[in-house]
Amino acid sequence: MATRDKQGTYPSNVHVGIGGWTFEPWRDNFYPAGLAHARELQYASRHLTAIEINSTYHGTQKRTSFVKWRDEAPDDFVFAVKANRFATNRRVLAEAGDSIARFIDSGIAELGKKLGPVVWQFAPTKQFDAEDFEAFLALLPASVEGVKLRHVLEVRHDSFLCDAYLKLARKYKAATVFTDSPKFPSMADLTADFVYARLMDSSAKQATGYGPKALTQWTERVRAWSDGKAPDDLPRVADTDGRLKAKEVYVFFINGAKERAPAAAQALLGKLGWQPTTDDTLGVPL
Template sequence: MATRGKSGTGSSYPSNVHIGIGGWTFEPWRDNFYPAGLAQAKELRYASRHLTAIEINSTYHGTQKRTSFVKWRDETPDGFVFSVKANRFATNRRVLAEAGDSISRFLDSGIAELGGKLGPVVWQFAPTKQFDAEDFEAFLALLPASVEGVKLRHVLEVRHESFACDAYVKLARKYKAATVFTDSPKFPSMADLTADFVYARLMESNARLATGYGPKALDQWTARVQAWSEGKAPDDLPRVSDSDGRLKAKEVFLFFINGAKERAPAAAQALLGKLGWRPATDDNL
């Protein structure tokens, strides 16, 4: 595998792996991640040079300005990736087939300005939203393959146990949309590949551990990420279907989200280190 370019170093780090956190503005991180005295305006610059990806969550709660996406793109190094959480008005509705206007409004808000730094778009559904094959397929049919000339990759974060079925897996594969894998016992954990990339959101960090996850857990995730990055399927994660759908992962996106959020950057950095990545130096912070 080739190594990542300007954003970090490490001869063994697979360039198709992106690991990070949700957002970059969180007050407790100013005690244990960001250097003392670092201006808040420079936090994204710092985070993007000590991680390889960030999931933008503010887009879930409200529309962001097009100029913000331009600014975020320009502040981050080559090779860095943002995933973007879709606006909640598109997914938190009784009839998903009626989400067309909300989907368009979100996609047209300026996410294409991220250009080559645009990773997957995450469509998160409420824990109460049950699987209705007809309505869900109508929603998937509304998701375009590109916006403003920029290719889109879609991720489905389904949070009701009714989605843990063959019918859902087949439908997601039909539309080439990835399914979030989570380690949280609150939501269905499905490692079934439904697209040609993997998207994991890890939510079980422990505040008592400096790195959020202990050494054994980090070793396990290192092995899983390495397997995915090589187009293999980890054999220790739950799946719904016996079939692999003839899919192999070409890219891996993994974010430490929720749980003990104050430990998320340390967890991401620990996993990156185990995979052979080292942060690039930046004297302009």
């Protein structure tokens, strides 16, 4: 099994990756020519430190799939899991109990220590309603089958850019997605003891999705978060995070010019001081 070469400067509380691992343009691009499709997760999980599973958003996955994914990834790899859309794409969030339970009980606990945060993504048209939103947050369990759960909220309407939302998210210890997409509201306010960033502004014109200057900026921001500090160049709702400091940082290059996502993630990992090592079990050079 491959091991990570953390070259002294890589912060061990940082996890960087992409959304999913099956995407045709990544073949003969990110993945070596001739690599069997069945081994793509093995390869990706040895060149990145995290993956956000997106298939769970569109439909219920088999428990055996989570077991397979867990066993194919290295011991220190992390899977974030996107919650099923039937729990969040509804008029009344307080009525999502059954959908939440079906998703939580579908087998995500099989990921064990490799289970990262669970992401609850809301539609861009979903506006902030404090009473209904709190009812939804109260439905999110703290654990499943003995595995602790951490929840992330991806809110996509400007009405969430308010102190009332921050107060609720902090009450329930749920993190808020930070995105650099001009399409959605962005707030770097901490609402939990970890950071979750989904970077969506990559360009097909850049080999690494983001140019050198942007990658340097993100490296500095990630290092600040990993040190428990707040980057001073990102938009916020409030002036302070109170006593909250990030203990872990999750960064995913996702959407945008998706074909560039693996290169962007690898470039950021490299600037943070991380490089993959060789694993001969795949039959291809890593």
